[in-house]
Amino acid sequence: MLKNALKLPWRQENVPHCLIDIIRGCNVVCENCYNTDSAHVKPLQEVKDEIDLMVKHRKLHSLAIIGGEPLLHPKLDEILEYVNSKNILVELFSNGLLLTEKRLEELAKLKVKLIFVHIEKGQIRKDLPINATEDEVKELRYKIAKRVHNAGIEVGTIFTSYKDDMHSINIALEEAIAERSMTYLIVTLFRDYTRFNTLKGDMEKGFQGSIDFKKKTDEVPYSNFDVMKYMHEQYGFKPFAFLSSNREAYDPRWVSYLLAVFYPKDGGEPIYHSIKSGYLEKFYLFAHYTIKGKYPFFQEQDEKKAYALLKLNGLFGGDLKGNRAFLKRIKKQEGELKLLRVLFQAPAKIDSDGTLSYCDTCPDAVVKNGKIVPACVGDQL
Numbered sequence: 001m002l003k004n005a006l007k008l009p010w011r012q013e014n015v016p017h018c019l020i021d022i023i024r025g026c027n028v029v030c031e032n033c034y035n036t037d038s039a040h041v042k043p044l045q046e047v048k049d050e051i052d053l054m055v056k057h058r059k060l061h062s063l064a065i066i067g068g069e070p071l072l073h074p075k076l077d078e079i080l081e082y083v084n085s086k087n088i089l090v091e092l093f094s095n096g097l098l099l100t101e102k103r104l105e106e107l108a109k110l111k112v113k114l115i116f117v118h119i120e121k122g123q124i125r126k127d128l129p130i131n132a133t134e135d136e137v138k139e140l141r142y143k144i145a146k147r148v149h150n151a152g153i154e155v156g157t158i159f160t161s162y163k164d165d166m167h168s169i170n171i172a173l174e175e176a177i178a179e180r181s182m183t184y185l186i187v188t189l190f191r192d193y194t195r196f197n198t199l200k201g202d203m204e205k206g207f208q209g210s211i212d213f214k215k216k217t218d219e220v221p222y223s224n225f226d227v228m229k230y231m232h233e234q235y236g237f238k239p240f241a242f243l244s245s246n247r248e249a250y251d252p253r254w255v256s257y258l259l260a261v262f263y264p265k266d267g268g269e270p271i272y273h274s275i276k277s278g279y280l281e282k283f284y285l286f287a288h289y290t291i292k293g294k295y296p297f298f299q300e301q302d303e304k305k306a307y308a309l310l311k312l313n314g315l316f317g318g319d320l321k322g323n324r325a326f327l328k329r330i331k332k333q334e335g336e337l338k339l340l341r342v343l344f345q346a347p348a349k350i351d352s353d354g355t356l357s358y359c360d361t362c363p364d365a366v367v368k369n370g371k372i373v374p375a376c377v378g379d380q381l
């Protein structure tokens with residue numbers, strides 16, 4: 001299934017992305033929150049030092065500010081200015097509670113390009129009733145997504161997926177297709193980190209750990225092979241790109257899909273098409289790296305470029321027939337075209353020999369005690 005997917009080429013210092021964790025503590029309570037550290041605010045200088053360390057080790061195209069809830073950090077604006085001064089694009093992860101129109105206007109001025117909004121069923125938050133229904137949660141997600149989009153910032157949504165409830169993938173995906181404002185979707189496969197007994201090491205030498213097999217858990221073994229099979233059965237989609245694990249070249253820890261979605265002006269149903277990667281995308285990565293000295297990570301929406309991609313991708317090893325059929329379907333209609341990027345992430349796991357298996361070179365690494373480590377196991381180290 002990965003045969004025609006683009007293998008992401010990042011290695012060591014070429015990795016174009018990282019996370020910067022600026023605060024612990026949150027104004028929302030989530031089920032299965034990975035954030036187990038006690039609440040604290042990182043001083044501005046410490047955050048700047050972490051950004052400097054990442055810049056020294058990676059050729060960053062963009063970075064994401066995470067927490068806890070980053071909007072609670074009293075020096076968030078200074079942190080964003082510092083990232084801007086390094087010529088790095090910035091994304092933000094937020095539960096959306098403090099994303100008022102005024103704050104979004106400020107964040108847009110501070111060049112925040114993308115906000116991932118995390119609003120899920122089971123959260124305890126003051127803008128939702130306790131035991132809110134799926135529809136109430138969705139309504140809130142749409143409301144905040146539209147507000148972010150109206151401020152000129154792109155919107156992503158984040159979900160956790162469980163092997164015994166894969167239908168939630170359909171819900172998340174179809175919601176991101178239906179809502180014009182949403183251009184990124186991250187689905188994380190559930191991992192129960194409370195079962196981790198010990199974990200030691202670093203990304204250079206590798207990590208070793210152990211699991212408490214006696215501990216009761218909701219975790220059912222779940223991998224991106226399950227996801228790819230499901231996506232193919234449900235939608236006929238094939239992966240656009242993937243990232244291997246640190247241990248196996250064809251163990252896909254990241255699997256991404258690229259969808260072109262057209263919204264007819266007359267309010268009809270969105271028309272969508274899954275794009276297959278070809279030589280064009282490989283050439284684009286190579287050209288970007290050669291000219292700008294770094295691989296691209298965050299991709300801004302641009303309707304003209306999306307049309308050009310659909311036309312050229314087919315000519316250079318992509319899905320010529322499929323792209324043409326899609327373009328023909330939307331040709332005579334007025335409307336808007338967006339690209340929707342969907343990413344499935346399989347978080348790190350401890351293999352039977354005690355070695356940690358994680359996304360190769362971890363593009364979502366954070367700094368922990370002066371070392372660069374995968375964010376998903378940062379609290380276990």
Ligand code: SF4
Nearest residue numbers: 359362364374375376
């Ligand atoms: S190893 Fe963990 S933190 Fe790193 S990219 Fe994979 S899921 Fe994200």
